[in-house]
Amino acid sequence: MPSNRWLLLIPPLLGGLLSGVLVYRFAPEAEGDGTDAAIDAFHYKEGNIRLRASITKLITSAITIGSGGSAGKEGPVAQIGGGFGSFLARLFKLNAKDTRIALAVGLGAGMGSIFKAPFGGAIFASEILYLMDFETEVIPPAFIASLVGYLITGYLTGWRHIFFATNLAGMSYKLYEPLTLFFFVLLGVVNGFVGVIYVKVFYQLRDFFKRIETVPDMLKPAIGGLLTGLMGVFFPQVLGSSYGWLQMAINGDFNYLSITVLILLPFLKILSTAFTVASGGSGGTFAPALVIGGSIGASIWLLAKELLPGYDVPVAAYVVVGMMSFFGGVGKVPIATILMVSEMTGEYELFTPSLLTTILCYLITGHYSIYESQVRSRVESPAHGASKIGSLSILYEHLLEENSSILKEVKASQIMIKAPVKLRCTDKVGSAINLTRKYPYRMYPVVDGENRFQGFIKVEDLIFLRGKALNIELAYLPIHRGVAVHPSEELGEVMRKMIEHEVDKVAVVDSENKLLGIITAKEILRHIAFKRQGRRET
CATH class of the missing domain: 3.10.580.10 (CBS-domain)
Structure with missing residues (x-):
């Protein structure tokens, strides 16, 4: 942390400026959330993503996230992985159907690799395309590609989980106590309503930035970066992917995460992500969703500790379940998210609480999804010739x-x-x-x-x-x-x-x-x- 906090204004501003210039100069389709762009290409562009867009996404996302922009790696990885799959399909002159499958497989392989979650990544590739359906033909090749990507990533970067969580083995009896399940239900409900706010704020700000005609599109990410930096001056927890702060919550280290910060953090992260990505910056919405859900989970745990003296369920359980349920609801990928977060943390004792909270969040968010290119099911997808x-x-x-x-x-x-x-x-x-x-x-x-x-x-x-x-x-x-x-x-x-x-x-x-x-x-x-x-x- 710099001695002069106002210096935090500069990196997101410069990152947004450089990212905006590169995106709108070389590949305008690389702006915003890469996952949604990949979904759009699957349904409406016969699975075609320009190789230039993938390369541009790689560079600009690194700039955006590295400079403190509030965004995640999954969006860029989805578009880069999907774009590489699309490129290979064109190279081998595959038909439109197989090109779409190659795109989705590349998307899943990228997710499984970057988050070290090969099983969840493969299911994610099939589930992310629809609000209420799966692309079943994607699953077999996605398993193979996701596993290969995971093995290569693990060999090069190590096999440690993305997050380190307290070992919950042998604590199932505590996790399934009625009072604990009540707090998990409360977590699912709160995540559901905050999820609706997340989607609405994100797209309302996206539309607001699009209506500003007096500012060139390539400069709008700089404005978003400036606003994000301004928030970071007072709440540095919103800058970057915020994974470090999330790990603190999982560890139960609240020295820099007071109850006030934990309560405000979900809403601050919603705003900062909207400023960064909805303004045209390059990044993903998955990582911010994990931080939002995790911080809500930590707040619910603190509430349980306050109401129940001697309550000894670790905070990691609430943070991890909060991460799962929030994105499972707003991303419309409940099954993939439960699997991915379990693999990211190495915790598999939380399936019952996570199913409970994720289903509640999924139902409450209803048709609200952070990915607007998703369609309800295969019968509505142009990829299947809308019936x-x-x-x-x-x-x-x-x-x-x-x-x-x-x-x-x-x-x-x-x-x-x-x-x-x-x-x-x-x-x-x-x-x-x-x-x-x-x-x-x-x-x-x-x-x-x-x-x-x-x-x-x-x-x-x-x-x-x-x-x-x-x-x-x-x-x-x-x-x-x-x-x-x-x-x-x-x-x-x-x-x-x-x-x-x-x-x-x-x-x-x-x-x-x-x-x-x-x-x-x-x-x-x-x-x-x-x-x-x-x-x-x-």
């Missing part, structure tokens, strides 16, 4: 945001159509196949002798049957239960059920479950288009 359900989900969210009356005014009876063809349970496979040739659809409603809806049967369950199987009644084949709605149900409820069950067709039935018609995603999209067009014309 009808994906389009329906996007439209539904848009209508909810604008509080459209269409969702309540329109009833199922208004958009249902008569089923062009329906099959009966007693129909033979042969006759059903003949009907599929005349009416070529992907699935068909099935009813019993009294027209009661039984479910849907897929065309692929019929067309490959041969010989004696043609005389089997449909009742003996796999009939998918399907989703049914009533004529009076609102359009919003119909769309919600279709999205929830990931189906693009539902049956409309009466009170006796008799089939009245069907509603398809295509009909919904068409009806809404006509409705909105009619309103614009009037």
